[in-house]
Amino acid sequence: MAKLRCQISMSVDGFVAGPNPDESQPLGEGGERLHEWVFKLAAWREPHGEPGGEVNASSEVLEEITSGVGATIMGRNMFGGGPGPWGDEPWRGWWGEEPPFHMPVFVLTHHEREPLEMSGGTTFTFVTEGIERALELARETAGGKDIALAGGAEAIQQYAAAGTLDELTLNVPPVLLGGGTPLFGKRAAAVALEPAGVVEGPDATHLRYRIGLGGPDRGQARPSPG
Amino acid sequence: MAKLRCQISMSVDGFVAGPNPDESQPLGEGGERLHEWVFKLAAWREPHGEPGGEVNASSEVLEEITSGVGATIMGRNMFGGGPGPWGDEPWRGWWGEEPPFHMPVFVLTHHEREPLEMSGGTTFTFVTEGIERALELARETAGGKDIALAGGAEAIQQYAAAGTLDELTLNVPPVLLGGGTPLFGKRAAAVALEPAGVVEGPDATHLRYRIGLGGPDRGQARPSPG
Numbered sequence: 001m002a003k004l005r006c007q008i009s010m011s012v013d014g015f016v017a018g019p020n021p022d023e024s025q026p027l028g029e030g031g032e033r034l035h036e037w038v039f040k041l042a043a044w045r046e047p048h049g050e051p052g053g054e055v056n057a058s059s060e061v062l063e064e065i066t067s068g069v070g071a072t073i074m075g076r077n078m079f080g081g082g083p084g085p086w087g088d089e090p091w092r093g094w095w096g097e098e099p100p101f102h103m104p105v106f107v108l109t110h111h112e113r114e115p116l117e118m119s120g121g122t123t124f125t126f127v128t129e130g131i132e133r134a135l136e137l138a139r140e141t142a143g144g145k146d147i148a149l150a151g152g153a154e155a156i157q158q159y160a161a162a163g164t165l166d167e168l169t170l171n172v173p174p175v176l177l178g179g180g181t182p183l184f185g186k187r188a189a190a191v192a193l194e195p196a197g198v199v200e201g202p203d204a205t206h207l208r209y210r211i212g213l214g215g216p217d218r219g220q221a222r223p224s225p226g
Numbered sequence: 227m228a229k230l231r232c233q234i235s236m237s238v239d240g241f242v243a244g245p246n247p248d249e250s251q252p253l254g255e256g257g258e259r260l261h262e263w264v265f266k267l268a269a270w271r272e273p274h275g276e277p278g279g280e281v282n283a284s285s286e287v288l289e290e291i292t293s294g295v296g297a298t299i300m301g302r303n304m305f306g307g308g309p310g311p312w313g314d315e316p317w318r319g320w321w322g323e324e325p326p327f328h329m330p331v332f333v334l335t336h337h338e339r340e341p342l343e344m345s346g347g348t349t350f351t352f353v354t355e356g357i358e359r360a361l362e363l364a365r366e367t368a369g370g371k372d373i374a375l376a377g378g379a380e381a382i383q384q385y386a387a388a389g390t391l392d393e394l395t396l397n398v399p400p401v402l403l404g405g406g407t408p409l410f411g412k413r414a415a416a417v418a419l420e421p422a423g424v425v426e427g428p429d430a431t432h433l434r435y436r437i438g439l440g441g442p443d444r445g446q447a448r449p450s451p452g
Contacts, residue, residue, distance in 0.1 A: 012240070012396070178410060187404070191402055
């Protein structure tokens, strides 16, 4: 079966965003430092419409976000626009009129909204029936390809704790944040990690894991879907 | 100049001990899982008087703790025996009568005490004049060799924030703790990390960093002494 895969940048001390996030600083204090490793890569610049950039050991890891992926899932916090109902001039995402996904994107939310078709093949579909339903819709759309879970931490935690996240790659730049949004927080006990390799990039180390359920089955990753 | 080097096991989510440590569980809930990678290594078993064991990619990393090292520094919490004055039957450490250090060990404490000579070359010297004085004494004793900083988190944080810790290796097994003692906590802003390599062991990933000062000089590791 197609896999649900996730990649997220995390500080060495385990935070996926810095302290005190707000609208002007959605990644929190210092949080943008988690992503500096990616901005210089050609593999990031090209889909974002920027020329040039480097190719290094991190490029291949970044390319996996889209390679063999037929749909993306993200949480409401990552899509943005604040909590609560969408209002009269609903938020259209952080990414401008041509978002870099170029595929169907399913947004987890408690607030209903019509699908939003953007330029370049990205359609945001808003799912109010929960994480399992969003995954089901993504699988139907993806035509056998894998699903990318884009974030944020809350969505990742929910899928991991439910046992439906298959693979997690942590992109770890040499950054300490000292506080902020923890990767798993109190849901850590529900999640087991099985090492699946390490890639050493010049500006970030990439730690790959297969995800299993914690608790009584702690340490037992589910069998690979093959 | 001889370097101050440190190695510590840390969970993927950034904790060096689990929640709620007490005398029966000094590493906190689940904290012993951080150290399982080491117990099977011949390089750990031999100095602890245990036969057999594996040799793998983690062995070399472990051997660096003692290789070229002439003295060790540790905090009072790591030496153990609870906080406060030493009392009438003072604590002799967690390691029995022949501790695995086999070298002078300087223990940071607020409470004076005569040096304690153990079997096998380990002498515990109790330093009440602060971290700089302990480092000075360790350097005098080490005869040009490096100094190992054994832990715990508080001692590591103090040396790192003071700018006197040169190298840090984080041994990261596939463990999530969800809470506990953070590696740097609120002192993170005072510390800058510069990547110095990754070793992928079967049961832990080893992340090496050179340590610099954060704040205005953030990201600038001090020049290598060698």
